[in-house]
Amino acid sequence: MQKSVLITGASSGIGLACAQLFAKNKYNLIITGRRKDSLLKIKSDLQKGFSVEVQALDFDIRDRHAVNEAVNSIGTKYIDILINNAGLASGLNTVQDGDIDDWEKMIDTNLKGLLYISRAVLPLMIARGKGHLINIGSIAGKEVYPDGNVYCATKHAVDALTKGMRIDTVQYGIRVSQIAPGAVETEFSLVRFHGDQAKADEVYKGFEPLHPEDIADAVLYVASTPEHVNINDLVIMPRAQACATILHKEL
Ligand code: NDP
Ligand code: 8X3
Numbered sequence: 001m002q003k004s005v006l007i008t009g010a011s012s013g014i015g016l017a018c019a020q021l022f023a024k025n026k027y028n029l030i031i032t033g034r035r036k037d038s039l040l041k042i043k044s045d046l047q048k049g050f051s052v053e054v055q056a057l058d059f060d061i062r063d064r065h066a067v068n069e070a071v072n073s074i075g076t077k078y079i080d081i082l083i084n085n086a087g088l089a090s091g092l093n094t095v096q097d098g099d100i101d102d103w104e105k106m107i108d109t110n111l112k113g114l115l116y117i118s119r120a121v122l123p124l125m126i127a128r129g130k131g132h133l134i135n136i137g138s139i140a141g142k143e144v145y146p147d148g149n150v151y152c153a154t155k156h157a158v159d160a161l162t163k164g165m166r167i168d169t170v171q172y173g174i175r176v177s178q179i180a181p182g183a184v185e186t187e188f189s190l191v192r193f194h195g196d197q198a199k200a201d202e203v204y205k206g207f208e209p210l211h212p213e214d215i216a217d218a219v220l221y222v223a224s225t226p227e228h229v230n231i232n233d234l235v236i237m238p239r240a241q242a243c244a245t246i247l248h249k250e251l
Contacts, residue, residue: 006030009086011038013186017212028053061113071120089151089192110154137180143244182237184210206249207240
């Protein structure tokens with residue numbers, strides 16, 4: 001039977017690359033995000049390109065009622081894999097100068113949104129006695145870098161939740177994994193710098209960052225191991241990035 005995967009934040013970046021790769025590998029997809037037009041275009045492209053079923057659900061993951069409604073709308077379809085990918089950084093600043101609206105966006109999306117959808121999907125997996133949660137954490141969940149405070153805190157929380165969810169669900173045959181990338185060139189920096197393209201481009205100058213497809217490859221690998229195997233945690237960096245703060249740039 002064809003497996004199905006629900007990918008949050010599939011309208012761009014890592015989530016989109018995952019949608020493309022899983023479709024190519026004949027998984028049926030449920031793709032989510034806020035940008036309805038992008039999701040519908042991706043749905044149509046993937047259905048045509050790979051002859052898989054694609055359901056597009058546009059909702060804001062910060063809205064728990066919308067999350068529950070979206071998961072209910074999946075009906076009797078099953079979800080084999082939930083890729084908890086939707087997330088963002090908003091701003092880069094000290095705590096003393098921080099923008100509280102930025103903090104709320106990050107906490108509500110990266111932490112509470114991930115919890116809302118996991119809370120809605122996990123009971124469905126538990127009822128079937130199988131399922132796999134793959135959380136997209138970050139090097140920011142392993143280290144803290146200057147001005148990264150709240151974003152790093154949300155990703156440390158994802159790291160902790162991955163471990164907690166594994167403890168909570170081990171008895172039900174559920175797998176729980178985390179993938180923690182370093183710098184990946186996506187819309188991430190554009191969002192972090194509130195649409196300032198020049199600032200975003202600067203982040204990826206002078207070295208080859210990871211591409212979203214590199215992370216999708218890892219997600220597919222984690223999802224494809226035999227059922228008795230669980231990859232707990234994968235930290236993936238560009239070769240030029242030694243740790244969160246040390247990048248070898250050739251400018
Ligand atoms: P993108 O900005 O390209 O993609 C983010 C995705 O999240 C989009 O599809 C966006 O969809 C979705 N999203 C954001 N906010 C919401 C929301 N409130 N409700 C629903 N969907 C939302 O960035 P990336 O692909 O880089 O980011 C994906 C994940 O990877 C994030 O969790 C990020 O923290 C993590 N990560 C990124 C790294 C990087 O260097 N790029 C490194 C390590 C981790 P839409 O706008 O349509 O709502
Ligand atoms: C995104 C990568 O290094 O900006 O999570 O935190 S980093």
